[in-house]
Amino acid sequence: xxxxxxxxxxxxxxxxxxxxxxxxxxxxxxxxxxxxxxxxxxxxxxxxxxxxxxxxxxxxxxxxxxxxxxxxxxxxxxxxxxxxxxxxxxxxxxxxxxxxxxxxxxxxxxxxxxxxxxxxxxxxxxxxxxxxxxxxxxxxxxxxxxxxxxxxxxxxxxxxxxxxxxxxxxxxxxxxxxxxxxxxxxxxxxxxxxxxxxxxxxxxxxxxxxxxxxxxxxxxxxxxxxxxxxxxxxxxxxxxxxxxxxxxxxxxxxxxxxxxxxxxxxxxxxxxxxxxxxxxxxxxxxxxxxxxxxxxxxxxxxxxxxxxxxxxxxxxxxxxxxxxxxxxxxxxxxxxxxxxxxxxxxxxxxxxxxxxxxxxxxxxxxxxxxxxxxxxxxxxxxxxxxxxxxxxxxxxxxxxxxxxxxxxxxxxxxxxxxxxxxxxxxxxxxxxxxxx
Numbered sequence: 001x002x003x004x005x006x007x008x009x010x011x012x013x014x015x016x017x018x019x020x021x022x023x024x025x026x027x028x029x030x031x032x033x034x035x036x037x038x039x040x041x042x043x044x045x046x047x048x049x050x051x052x053x054x055x056x057x058x059x060x061x062x063x064x065x066x067x068x069x070x071x072x073x074x075x076x077x078x079x080x081x082x083x084x085x086x087x088x089x090x091x092x093x094x095x096x097x098x099x100x101x102x103x104x105x106x107x108x109x110x111x112x113x114x115x116x117x118x119x120x121x122x123x124x125x126x127x128x129x130x131x132x133x134x135x136x137x138x139x140x141x142x143x144x145x146x147x148x149x150x151x152x153x154x155x156x157x158x159x160x161x162x163x164x165x166x167x168x169x170x171x172x173x174x175x176x177x178x179x180x181x182x183x184x185x186x187x188x189x190x191x192x193x194x195x196x197x198x199x200x201x202x203x204x205x206x207x208x209x210x211x212x213x214x215x216x217x218x219x220x221x222x223x224x225x226x227x228x229x230x231x232x233x234x235x236x237x238x239x240x241x242x243x244x245x246x247x248x249x250x251x252x253x254x255x256x257x258x259x260x261x262x263x264x265x266x267x268x269x270x271x272x273x274x275x276x277x278x279x280x281x282x283x284x285x286x287x288x289x290x291x292x293x294x295x296x297x298x299x300x301x302x303x304x305x306x307x308x309x310x311x312x313x314x315x316x317x318x319x320x321x322x323x324x325x326x327x328x329x330x331x332x333x334x335x336x337x338x339x340x341x342x343x344x345x346x347x348x349x350x351x352x353x354x355x356x357x358x359x360x361x362x363x364x365x366x367x368x369x370x371x372x373x374x375x376x377x378x379x380x381x382x383x384x385x386x387x388x389x390x391x392x393x394x395x396x397x398x399x400x401x402x403x404x405x406x407x408x409x410x411x412x413x414x415x416x417x418x419x420x421x422x423x424x425x426x427x428x429x430x431x432x433x434x435x436x
Contacts, residue, residue, distance in 0.1 A: 004221035018156035018228030030150030053127040068137025068395035069297040075144040079384015082380030085154035086217030094145035099138035099204035106197035159226035166383015170363040247377035261432040267393040275397030304356020309363040331357025340415035
């Protein structure tokens with residue numbers, strides 16, 4: 001890139017501290033700003049928006065599912081953009097697109113009414129189609145591109161200390177995401193759901209400006225090295241060796257077993273957590289628990305998740321990630337057993353411990369595994385493909401959970417299915433070693 005600092009007033013080479021720590025802060029802000037495009041951010045708007053549009057819960061959920069699936073199908077392209085144009089431009093335009101999507105969402109009733117008048121139709125298909133398109137924009141820009149670019153830029157600026165910096169980012173994001181439903185609901189109550197989305201759109205515009213000024217694609221563009229090491233001119237032979245891992249392309253990465261095993265367990269986390277979140281009240285009520293007890297599990301789950309991610313992010317700079325892979329699979333097994341034996345004394349503790357363990361290791365592996373295993377040169381393409389798996393899994397989860405319950409009368413069959421899948425992952429991961 002001819003001028004990596006073009007149109008920016010911030011020069012990393014003149015920073016009094018290693019600029020990677022600035023990237024850590026603004027990158028974490030970028031991921032947190034994706035909340036309106038995440039499931040946890042959209043779910044708060046579900047009831048008021050579906051009622052205003054005249055959609056049933058199933059119709060609204062299906063629009064969300066279709067929009068998410070469409071996002072998953074093309075998110076890999078965004079990874080290629082990341083490698084070609086860098087985090088700065090990709091994250092900037094993703095934030096702008098998310099702001100535009102939120103603004104359009106706030107006008108959805110007006111657009112639906114106009115389209116119905118234009119087509120002389122009062123069918124639910126009109127608002128359904130509209131929300132499918134808007135959900136596609138929200139999920140693609142928010143959950144997909146902005147999250148991927150912001151997480152990757154942090155990892156690119158660090159090498160030996162990736163685990164430590166990811167520990168800080170994970171803790172900040174866990175608490176930020178967990179409290180987001182509270183302030184989103186406060187916005188809706190105070191300014192209506194339309195006003196809340198418009199306020200969020202303005203906030204995303206401000207974040208996009210911060211991204212454009214502060215995101216820097218990689219330290220080498222500014223005469224720096226990851227972790228704040230000495231300048232490129234002074235780097236010694238040992239440091240050079242450590243920084244010149246083999247750089248895998250996406251196609252080369254896909255030919256390694258590690259890519260598929262790690263991607264599948266991360267996708268399993270998205271599937272299980274999303275499905276459980278969507279149907280948590282139904283799952284607990286089917287076993288005789290009240291709604292309040294169902295909702296109450298998320299706080300202890302967050303505590304376990306933050307504890308796991310903090311400890312193991314720090315240790316990841318010294319420990320083989322394959323051990324983490326098996327611990328994450330163990331968390332999935334605990335969560336599955338909790339789902340199967342929810343009515344027993346161990347059911348709820350198993351579920352909380354399993355979900356917390358899954359979430360904690362997800363925060364570690366999804367950030368650290370890919371640059372460690374496959375290098376930084378094609379990180380966007382590789383993580384973009386992984387992101388497509390995660391988004392697709394989260395899109396299918398609510399429908400599969402619902403199908404198992406309506407077909408078999410309980411969620412037990414689903415518990416057996418996921419246990420079988422986890423057994424496959426255990427066997428498949430025996431040779432899932434670091435390809436470096």
